[in-house]
Amino acid sequence: MPLGQVYQLLEPGPVVLLTTAAHGRANVMTMSWHMMVDFTPPLVACVVSSADHSFAALRATRECVIALPAVALAKKVVAIGNCSGRDVDKFATIGLTPLPALHVAAPLVGECFANLECKVVETRLVNRYNLFVLEVVKAWGDPAQEHPKTIHHKGFGHFVVDGRAITLASKMP
Amino acid sequence: MPLGQVYQLLEPGPVVLLTTAAHGRANVMTMSWHMMVDFTPPLVACVVSSADHSFAALRATRECVIALPAVALAKKVVAIGNCSGRDVDKFATIGLTPLPALHVAAPLVGECFANLECKVVETRLVNRYNLFVLEVVKAWGDPAQEHPKTIHHKGFGHFVVDGRAITLASKMP
Numbered sequence: 292m293p294l295g296q297v298y299q300l301l302e303p304g305p306v307v308l309l310t311t312a313a314h315g316r317a318n319v320m321t322m323s324w325h326m327m328v329d330f331t332p333p334l335v336a337c338v339v340s341s342a343d344h345s346f347a348a349l350r351a352t353r354e355c356v357i358a359l360p361a362v363a364l365a366k367k368v369v370a371i372g373n374c375s376g377r378d379v380d381k382f383a384t385i386g387l388t389p390l391p392a393l394h395v396a397a398p399l400v401g402e403c404f405a406n407l408e409c410k411v412v413e414t415r416l417v418n419r420y421n422l423f424v425l426e427v428v429k430a431w432g433d434p435a436q437e438h439p440k441t442i443h444h445k446g447f448g449h450f451v452v453d454g455r456a457i458t459l460a461s462k463m464p
Numbered sequence: 465m466p467l468g469q470v471y472q473l474l475e476p477g478p479v480v481l482l483t484t485a486a487h488g489r490a491n492v493m494t495m496s497w498h499m500m501v502d503f504t505p506p507l508v509a510c511v512v513s514s515a516d517h518s519f520a521a522l523r524a525t526r527e528c529v530i531a532l533p534a535v536a537l538a539k540k541v542v543a544i545g546n547c548s549g550r551d552v553d554k555f556a557t558i559g560l561t562p563l564p565a566l567h568v569a570a571p572l573v574g575e576c577f578a579n580l581e582c583k584v585v586e587t588r589l590v591n592r593y594n595l596f597v598l599e600v601v602k603a604w605g606d607p608a609q610e611h612p613k614t615i616h617h618k619g620f621g622h623f624v625v626d627g628r629a630i631t632l633a634s635k636m637p
Contacts (some may be wrong), residue, residue: 296619302496303616303624306475321636323475325501328511328593336509336595337499362630369632415588420597421499422509424589440627443476443616446469448634451476454613456629457535459542461621463494 292405292430297333298464300359300405301325305441306368306450308358308403309339310389312396313348317389318376319400320345321368323444325357330464333427335409341421344376349423353411356392357425358400362452363441367402369448394428404436465578465603471508471637473532473578474498478614479541481531481576482512483562485569490562491549492573493518494541498530498618504635506600508582514594517549518579522596526584529565530598531573534612535625540575542621561582567601577609 301307310319320343328334335357339346349355366430370385380387388401392408399406408431413424440453474480483492493516501507508530512519520530533541541560555562561574565581572579586597613626618625 299619303618304475304478304496323477324500326509326511327497328595332589334520336499336593338499338509339486365630369634372634372636379529397525406490413589413593416586416597420507420586422501422597424593424595442630443626444636445476445629446472446637448632450632452628452630452631453616453624455625456618457538457615457623457625459538459621459623460546461542462546463617463621464619 292432294427294430295331297407297427297430298327298330301335303326303441304443305359306444307344308360308371308400309345309359310356310397310400311345311348311352312398313352317382317398318345318348319371319381319387322371328424335425335427337423339423339424346421349411350417352396354395354397355409355425356395356397356399357407357409358403359405359441360403361436362442364402365442367451393434399431404433404439406431466564467603468481469508470580470600470603471500471503474508475500476614477616478532479617479637480535482518483529483531483573484525485571486521486525486533490571491518491521492544492553492560494545496511496540496581501597504563508598508600510595510596511596520592521534521592522584525569527568527570528582529572530580530582531566531576533576533616534609535615537575538615538623539628570580572604576619577606577612579604
């Protein structure tokens with residue numbers, strides 16, 4: 292997938308998965324606190340709580356994958372958020388397929404409709420806000436998943452699913 | 465509206481409006497590049513391009529309002545994005561009602577279902593990324609707009625509207 296189209300995936304605010312790998316062990320968490328920062332190369336900011344097991348791996352390895360699940364994966368997405376990589380191998384327990392990435396040690400998620408390989412490029416706001424800026428270095432799309440509907444978290448397990456599409460004449464990219 | 469509930473508005477990734485006021489002149493822009501950074505007090509990161517007329521006002525006054533439009537305002541939201549405050553008074557031209565805020569000079573938007581008064585609290589990433597961190601100091605909800613459906617931008621005027629709601633047993637706030 293062209294890197295210049297990555298913002299079209301993240302800008303609408305879907306719940307995503309974030310995978311890391313440290314000491315030969317892969318982990319995955321759910322994340323809704325992310326935003327685009329620039330178009331090309333695509334830069335993405337995200338907040339990963341220092342209470343999350345993924346935080347240390349992300350900070351130490353400076354690599355991750357952002358994977359985009361469609362609504363069919365909603366139950367697994369919530370299951371990922373309900374346990375910690377400290378205690379379990381989430382890929383095995385929840386039933387997700389880790390696939391090798393090209394530029395990072397963190398795995399792609401086979402069931403997701405898009406996977407974005409990312410490198411950490413900015414850490415000045417990590418200590419105070421747990422805020423990382425990532426550069427997407429490779430983007431994968433699953434051609435078998437056309438027009439996927441994403442989910443958006445509204446708190447405490449309430450989600451809204453993508454509904455109807457509308458198009459208006461806009462000058463904005 | 466309780467400040468602790470603000471994240472439930474922004475976490476799902478809606479298109480929002482951002483108002484500023486500088487030199488006695490109010491302006492408004494559309495924005496999709498925002499994310500939550502903390503729950504309480506609510507901290508919000510956003511990217512406002514230095515090419516946007518609002519950038520200078522936000523940086524100089526360190527104040528703004530984030531206003532949340534429902535889908536009924538979609539045409540006006542796009543119209544806001546299609547012109548610049550350099551050239552026109554967008555409130556008058558597009559037909560939006562500026563209302564006085566309590567803690568900031570930037571106006572609330574009367575037609576929106578929620579309005580968040582914000583102060584800039586972090587500027588270290590402004591020069592490099594146009595990335596501001598805001599603290600929400602006051603949140604307003606319009607009780608007349610129940611269950612508003614928001615819109616999410618997918619690029620070039622394509623939007624997806626909130627669809628069905630689903631609830632899953634989650635341990636996450």
